[in-house]
């Protein structure tokens with residue numbers, strides 16, 4: 448198959464992409480917000496509800512046995528996908544946000560007055576606010592890694608900010624605004640040298656690059672299913688076993704217990720200790736299907752295609768005198784932010800939407816980054832495995848028309 452046939456075959460698997468938006472063929476350039484879902488994911492969820500629907504881990508009947516088997520198989524798939532040493536280190540959450548809250552509240556309860564948390568300027572609110580809450584509750588200190596002029600972590604500042612008081616470093620793998628890829632392995636090494644643990648927010652990484660938690664040696668790694676072709680409402684917390692075992696339970700209830708009496712309760716082992724209540728079974732099964740979908744692709748070829756499109760889109764945007772690209776990191780992943788001179792980002796996005804182009808405008812849940820950049824928002828393009836050069840061309844044509852119109 449040539450490139451065009453490859454693209455057509457890929458796009459044919461995504462029903463959402465087969466529609467018109469405002470009278471134009473839909474051009475979806477907002478995959479960093481959420482990716483579209485391929486047929487196998489939609490089908491896996493349908494089959495679960497049509498044939499296997501039952502609660503898990505209560506296998507008194509065959510439906511429950513099938514649901515449990517699929518549910519736990521998805522955990523194996525995630526463990527393999529991120530190279531976790533064991534399946535018990537894969538904990539289901541609602542998404543990256545809930546996973547970070549879990550670590551902040553559970554691991555965070557082991558921190559003491561004056562202990563320091565190191566974040567970066569490019570974090571999503573999901574990796575800021577839970578730590579701020581914890582800092583207020585326990586009188587901790589938050590320090591922030593600044594960025595260089597091209598939108599990368601200032602690694603010289605990291606050496607100064609990491610001290611023997613630093614207990615946790617919470618850092619994104621890939622920026623959802625700038626696309627910057629952070630040097631996680633190096634950061635983990637530096638953090639471990641001062642005895643700090645590292646949580647990596649992999650929300651924008653997992654769909655675009657191989658992630659090996661053992662090679663990174665990170666202590667926690669979190670991500671959401673919906674940004675990697677899976678359903679919404681399901682995500683993953685990976686953690687090192689000794690840390691997860693030492694952490695107190697967070698939310699409590701059924702499923703996470705070994706024995707309950709009115710004189711006290713003993714808790715279940717990992718991973719169930721952190722999974723109270725009936726889980727998002729269809730979400731887990733859908734995420735399993737998304738991982739099977741992703742691993743069935745030639746991921747190197749997809750990565751290369753995304754990189755070619757990134758370079759092409761940047762080059763096209765740079766030719767428009769009204770446009771300023773935001774950030775120019777050396778390693779950039781599937782995301783481009785830009786502003787239009789004299790125009791509000793949301794006006795541009797609305798006019799693009801009227802031409803069938805879906806992109807994101809605003810602060811992208813990264814207000815501290817916007818403050819640091821001196822902006823009130825940007826426009827953001829983001830790519831997935833189904834994005835083509837035709838998408839970028841349609842976007843550039845619509846943007847040019849919009850600029851002429853304004």
Ligand SMILES: Cc1ncc(COP(=O)(O)O)c(C=O)c1O
Pocket residue numbers: 479480541542543544545571573574619621622623648650651671673812
């Ligand atoms: C870098 C980053 N972290 C965290 C999140 C939060 O993900 P969710 O809303 O799925 O929990 C996002 C979502 O945009 C993100 O881009």
